[in-house]
Amino acid sequence: MRAKETAERIRSMEVRGAAEIARQAAIALKEEALAYPEMDIQGFKLAMNGSKGMLLASRPTAISLWNGVEFVTKGMNDVQELEAAREMIVKNADIFVKRSQDALANIGKMGAKRLRPGSRVMTHCNSKAAIAAIVEAHRQGKVKEAIATESRPWRQGILTANDLSEAGVPTTLIVDSAVRHLMKDIDAVFVGADTICSNGVLINKIGTSQLALMAHEARVPFYVCAETFKFSPKTMSGDMVEIEERDATEIIKPGEVPSSVRIFNPVFDATPPEYIDSIITEIGVVPPYAAYEIIVSEFGQGSIFME
């Protein structure tokens, strides 16, 4: 699928999940590179930069999208020959997609080690990385029950309940406001990530910080399952993360409240590192305070000089 259509599918959340939007953007850039009809390298670079801009504008919060398109187009401006540039984009996109898929298996294995047999685990929204850990732990006979939060307003908890039960995990679906009521009986919480900042702050689906606070209060370990491309080099340069706000119609039907009532629909929230026990990445289990080192090792010190 080409960039324009992919950007629209990401914007409308037809395609969603921080890793999946990055993969689809990488594939779209590959398609654009393959489809470029003319012979001039300058035109190719302009077209690729246009596609990149369109994809980046589709959703603002998940750094995975930015890291994905940067990975695919890295070095393009230094290439002087069209076929070499095309080949490079295609190769980078294939590498990114494969690495991101392979990361889930490692995260699953390492995440599963954090559980003892008979565990009850909770997860929020629909994170393929968190689900990988729960499903692997279940395969090892460690999961007694998984609890999925509904995750209003998009109700991605329904997807999670389906994913988990398809994998044979005994699953309970709850409304978001039931989290504290259940937390005392939970052994661990596993969530995903849209962005991890250089100071260890987690940006994830709205409601994540409430789960973390309640887990902290009940002394329940809180784990973040995140591929290294969820870490943000931009925050290392001082950038703030933009929290996406979506349309009121996602929360309420027309006429349900007077038009004087403001509807506020933030999609993500920030969880401070002191509520996070560990971040489980494909290259190891790390404390949230290691975010800076992960960013330097994965993206290079030079990444702080970006615009």
Ligand code: RI2
């Ligand atoms: P994986 C999702 O965002 C959720 O916030 C989820 O926790 C996160 O992406 C990570 O998901 P959205 O696209 O990459 O539903 O682990 O807004 O699948």
